[in-house]
Amino acid sequence: MGARADVLALYAFDLELRRAARVTTSPQTAEIRLAWWADAVDTMAANEAPPAHPVAQALSAAALRRRLPPQDLHRVIEARRQRLYGPPRSLVDAMSWADATHGLIASLAARILAPKADPAPAALAGRAEGLGALLAEGASVSGLREARDQALTAANQALVGWPAAGFPAAALATLARTAGPGRGASPTGRRVRLIWAVARGRI
Numbered sequence: 001m002g003a004r005a006d007v008l009a010l011y012a013f014d015l016e017l018r019r020a021a022r023v024t025t026s027p028q029t030a031e032i033r034l035a036w037w038a039d040a041v042d043t044m045a046a047n048e049a050p051p052a053h054p055v056a057q058a059l060s061a062a063a064l065r066r067r068l069p070p071q072d073l074h075r076v077i078e079a080r081r082q083r084l085y086g087p088p089r090s091l092v093d094a095m096s097w098a099d100a101t102h103g104l105i106a107s108l109a110a111r112i113l114a115p116k117a118d119p120a121p122a123a124l125a126g127r128a129e130g131l132g133a134l135l136a137e138g139a140s141v142s143g144l145r146e147a148r149d150q151a152l153t154a155a156n157q158a159l160v161g162w163p164a165a166g167f168p169a170a171a172l173a174t175l176a177r178t179a180g181p182g183r184g185a186s187p188t189g190r191r192v193r194l195i196w197a198v199a200r201g202r203i
Helices: 003-022 027-045 054-066 070-083 091-113 120-136 144-159 168-176 187-200
Strands: none
Touching (some): 003 027, 003 054, 003 070, 027 054, 027 070, 054 070, 120 144, 120 168, 144 168, 168 187
């Protein structure tokens, strides 16, 4: 399987974690879904057959091929679990959450797409993406917008000279530029922004 398929498996895993809060009626029920994914990651780490779930099976294969650390996947799950009980209350907490979710997923995607490159630029882009997600949800954290802008600037500086093959791991952060309550772009607008970011090699 190619790198693209493995990255899609990683993003599908993250999407399943995000859905946990959307398709359940209480944080406790969502925790059960997240615990299922934690058990699935443990199964993968033990080289046992993954659960009969298409995303779990695809992620297991990708994790084996790309040697994705199970502790990183667990870190994403735990950050999503903490988010079930409300948004971060401080800028430090917001940045920590963004790094452990969007930032870590972007970093893992970069390791798949450009295994010889430093994944730090993608992690910075993921931080910006995560902070933008909090802004879009209306999180009221002082300094959040400024931190998003700083992360975008730092990521663009770090991306100079970075392998083009790895850029898709950082590209989603371009959608964070206009993030805010009620300011979400249309699906067409999102595609245009992503295409333009990839064409320029900048977020």
